[in-house]
Amino acid sequence: MSLTTNLPGLSLKNPVMPASGCFGFGKEYSQFYDLSKLGAIIVKAATGEARYGNPTPRVAETASGMLNAIGLQNPGVKSIVDEELPFLRSFDTPVIANVAGSTVEEYVKVTKELNRSEDIAAIELNISCPNVKEGGVQFGTDPELAKEVTAQVKEASDYPVYVKLSPNVSNIVEMAKTVAEAGADGLSMINTLTGMQINLKQRKPIIANKTGGLSGPAIKPIAIRMIYEVRQAVDISIIGMGGIMTADDVLEFLLAGANAVAVGTANFQNPMACPEIIDALPAVLEKYGFSSVEEAIGKGHIG
Amino acid sequence: MSLTTNLPGLSLKNPVMPASGCFGFGKEYSQFYDLSKLGAIIVKAATGEARYGNPTPRVAETASGMLNAIGLQNPGVKSIVDEELPFLRSFDTPVIANVAGSTVEEYVKVTKELNRSEDIAAIELNISCPNVKEGGVQFGTDPELAKEVTAQVKEASDYPVYVKLSPNVSNIVEMAKTVAEAGADGLSMINTLTGMQINLKQRKPIIANKTGGLSGPAIKPIAIRMIYEVRQAVDISIIGMGGIMTADDVLEFLLAGANAVAVGTANFQNPMACPEIIDALPAVLEKYGFSSVEEAIGKGHIG
């Protein structure tokens, strides 16, 4: 059973990678298993300078999901390139850096700084973080801004660029087309949906930032729908994510049209989620009549 | 403990009503309990003529939610006015009619036909049904169309008009402001989020219509966030809904800013959901220090 899948700049031994923000820079989970097992690794967002992020509480639990408003806390791109990424060299798996910012200039600056690194294989352009006051989600919901930032980052980057789309839009296909035309090598979808939970005792939102991003199985139907629709409209590669917990879920994303998948929230519930899903995938593919991962991609579009 | 709440045209004995499409026209659930118990009843959508709706399967189960693509099946507004609504006369609870259509003309026609009925207290203008090919969701995602249909229906209606918003938008506050300015007496939010589930065996979407509307606890954080945001921007009444299963959930919606709430999917899991929630509500309000429903409305906005 071949699990390989090929995307621009990424020849993956299997289609499963941890999602940005749910795996730090790999150190912690490397205590649980050999990271070489992973198809790839998407690391936590990098911004131009170190960021503190939002006040706590930053997470809340919801029905089949969770809210988070970390607010892009990270040590800044320089420190990431010099102190975090080298650790991942020792593993036989490609690394994807996640680029964030408040202005087009910051996105470009981060991208250029990442060109310095030889530890990455691609960048994921995060225009969809709903948890920061400036930038973040606006880039992901306004096609003009999305186009601008994509074009400039693509121009600046030595690596293939995957644009990470926000699901908080009226028309996901329009956004996908826009960034594809602006030069994106691939898409990454979906980021979280903006949500809120109110603490009945305290009479205020649980998350200090008030709103947070909803992730987990709760949003899987929305992710599948968006990937399915985008797959029919653009032909660049898609890294699919949103609520993946099992190898069955991975196959559902492949059928919808994803070329590879990322696993986010599931890592928190089960630090062994990624390797367990990878181990289970061959049997699931076989059960549903597929002889490879590549064969399954986009096969949910008949009828 | 006073459970009353007052909205335009609706003096409710309690804030809990079944949501449109999840209660038919009341007959079936009247076998389970006395419908007079309910704060109000929102009945299934009415269109100008009878509609068959979508092919089956029309529903699927998801993590803490469900998808549906009924496609506005209904016997047509005339038959609803003459044959369905009179049944609800015998109960001591106001009825809200749900108005749908493919064109502004159809919406207006349905509204005028409903003026004939003496069995309703308000109408809910459904500009957000994601499951019909024409009309439906476009009205709910395009502010210009939403404004137009709201203004015309308001003009045509003898009853207060609650506009039911779609959550499938980049900017819910803009939509709310737009319909408020166009004359809406109240808002009803949220309708379902567009989603999909793929059948791994059949390699195609489970729902024959491919996409369906996601409802249930999975979407509650999105509903709460949208109501909270809209509450800060417009001051017309809000009927809140999306994933309500318990009296705790009702209080969360009140704190977010809803003046009353609707219960949809929960009815399917538990036909006694509405009366059980109503019975549990006084103790929940007391537990969290409220002496009436009205006192709790909007109280989650401190800090």
Place this chain on the structure above:
Amino acid sequence: MITKQLLEIQSHLQIAADTFEVVLKSPLAEELRPGQFVHIALKHHMLRRPVSVAGVDLEAGTFTVIFKIFGEGTRVLSTYQAGDQLDVILPCGTYYPIDQLDVKQALIVGGGIGVPPLYYLAKTLKEKGVEITSILGFQTKDQIFYEEKFQAIGDTYIATNDGSYGTQGFVTDIIEKVNPSFDYFFSCGPTPMLKAVSNQLAAHNGYISLEERMGCGVGTCYACVVPLKEDPQKSKKICKDGPVFKANEVILG
């Protein structure tokens, strides 16, 4: 009167591969008629699971359902034990209108998990003095259940898809071979089977029982409709107007 009840499981037995027979005690057991179903809630699942009534024991005040593990919900159901409680809506839907029919000889045609309701029907007909011929289809030998119970009621023929037991092939093959005589046929099973049987027996009077994914199970949500032959723009609800229909009444998908 349809109600929601918490019912205690009296017994819970595996009777074939992935197939379980569950006996539930209910004050409403005696009201359950052949063809009706019950709608079972599962914790942590939004939607209930419809399962047909496979028999009623009036003295014990119990009824039986038989289900096969299909997905997650039926898998959860299979882990229950005697003494556990189930949240059930019952009785749901219509029944075979056998009191209004003048039946002397009945042909029973069932496939897979369509077999359980037909056992209750066949037993009830037999008690009224009707002569029964049963033709039952299963995928493989290890999936067969209730063969002896059917045999005790009348001539019984079994088809398996893989030929591991009885006739290899479909129920329609047996109907053609055996050519039983009957004045009404009653069929339940997967839609392709119902279609084939209805076509084959188009010249006869018959009733079929349908399945569809359900939301409410009580008639409010319009999830479970089936279009009518007389006017495909009209439909009936399987959960309320069905699951039993005249064989020529509806369009099978």
Place this chain on the structure above:
Amino acid sequence: MITKQLLEIQSHLQIAADTFEVVLKSPLAEELRPGQFVHIALKHHMLRRPVSVAGVDLEAGTFTVIFKIFGEGTRVLSTYQAGDQLDVILPCGTYYPIDQLDVKQALIVGGGIGVPPLYYLAKTLKEKGVEITSILGFQTKDQIFYEEKFQAIGDTYIATNDGSYGTQGFVTDIIEKVNPSFDYFFSCGPTPMLKAVSNQLAAHNGYISLEERMGCGVGTCYACVVPLKEDPQKSKKICKDGPVFKANEVILG
């Protein structure tokens, strides 16, 4: 080495109002140090629940946790029984660095569910010959647990918010009244208590243990940070760099 393990519950006892003591068997029990926590998974819940280690039995290869029902997750945990299995990540976080400290007299200040880790700490200190004074706060009398166990280790004072037992008021009232002598204090409890205690004892060396809502519990997600006094734009992760901090190291919210 941090790992995820399926651990069997050896005993599960209610020890005070809404408060349960659970003993778990694990090959890693001996590695668990005072101050560390374990991260417990619950079916049908996305996030794990962090609970402190309240004791270790080296011979039995078991450790103890004590939790109070707070919301849905701890309610579910309270329904488990001996023999059931729990999916647990352990050991998590840092511990009180008692091996590096020169302690002769320790003051233990705990509030509510902050008390359990302090019992393990106090017992360990006592075994090293340290003299212990414990000041514990609870809401009401029926919530008090482990009083005798603390008493067996050293002088123990109890405060209750409502005065239903011991001193009415807060642990800080007792500290003021008793004025115990100590070279290090160790405190765990609700943040307002930690703040009050840290202020009151600002002139002393001490360690506190913090709580925050967690995502991963292992240091990857940045959910559980606390800002540092030396530079509030810098932070540490409670799950990995904590939960134990020097009393003057972090800014309490």
